[in-house]
Amino acid sequence: HAALSRRYVLCEVVSEDSRCRQCIEDRTLGLAVRDAIARVHGDYGLACCSISFTVKYLNAYTGTVLLRCRKDSYRLLCSALPFVRYLETRAQRYPCFLNTLHVGGTIRTCQKFLIQYNRTQLLRLLQNCTNEEERQCIQKSLLSCSLTEEQSQSGDEEEDDGTE
Amino acid sequence: ARPNAAQFKQLVVTALRELHGEVGAALPVDVLTYEEKTLSAILRVISSGLVKLWSALTLLGFYQNRRCAFRVLQTSPFLLALSGNSRELVLD
Numbered sequence: 001h002a003a004l005s006r007r008y009v010l011c012e013v014v015s016e017d018s019r020c021r022q023c024i025e026d027r028t029l030g031l032a033v034r035d036a037i038a039r040v041h042g043d044y045g046l047a048c049c050s051i052s053f054t055v056k057y058l059n060a061y062t063g064t065v066l067l068r069c070r071k072d073s074y075r076l077l078c079s080a081l082p083f084v085r086y087l088e089t090r091a092q093r094y095p096c097f098l099n100t101l102h103v104g105g106t107i108r109t110c111q112k113f114l115i116q117y118n119r120t121q122l123l124r125l126l127q128n129c130t131n132e133e134e135r136q137c138i139q140k141s142l143l144s145c146s147l148t149e150e151q152s153q154s155g156d157e158e159e160d161d162g163t164e
Numbered sequence: 165a166r167p168n169a170a171q172f173k174q175l176v177v178t179a180l181r182e183l184h185g186e187v188g189a190a191l192p193v194d195v196l197t198y199e200e201k202t203l204s205a206i207l208r209v210i211s212s213g214l215v216k217l218w219s220a221l222t223l224l225g226f227y228q229n230r231r232c233a234f235r236v237l238q239t240s241p242f243l244l245a246l247s248g249n250s251r252e253l254v255l256d
Binding site: 037040044 | 180181182183184185186187188219
């Protein structure tokens, strides 16, 4: 029998408005993505992608989003992501766009990629600091990062992301 | 009111847009001939788009708030083959 394969799409929400990230929640983002799929791929595309579609993980501080869909329809999903132009909550519309970072077959591969990506992003933030105060702040949060081993699952590590 | 050629093309594109979205509506479909009296037409589409076009035409149910249905009589990669319908062929 055929295995149920899924694809996990890792993306980040990029917006000029700093309030946009605060208003990210899984429902608004899910609705925005499904609306974009319906516009770009019609009823068939919407039904195809909605079968196993959820927002698996959301980080409002960094704007990182992990979406899940079926393997057969991940191309429909990925091609519709550039058409998400705004997020709407409580009658407020924030223009933004989604940057696709990684497509993986499991949550674990996406997590590994995200840890690596966050590391490089922190270093780049440090380089782009304009004044000393920001530099001190970032250095402090970098040094305070720690790896905590969860008691319930052995060997599961999560990097503490100190940026906001 | 029966649709003219432009309205017929608009109907086909609308059907594609409903079922397959903007990507479907952008599929290059040509109306080669159209007869307003019999409401029959010959459409041309790239062969990779046949499934999208046929499914969109099948699921289109309304034209100007009146019920309608598309009936596909014949499909062929060659235009010449459409001049005779082998379903109406009578063997003497």
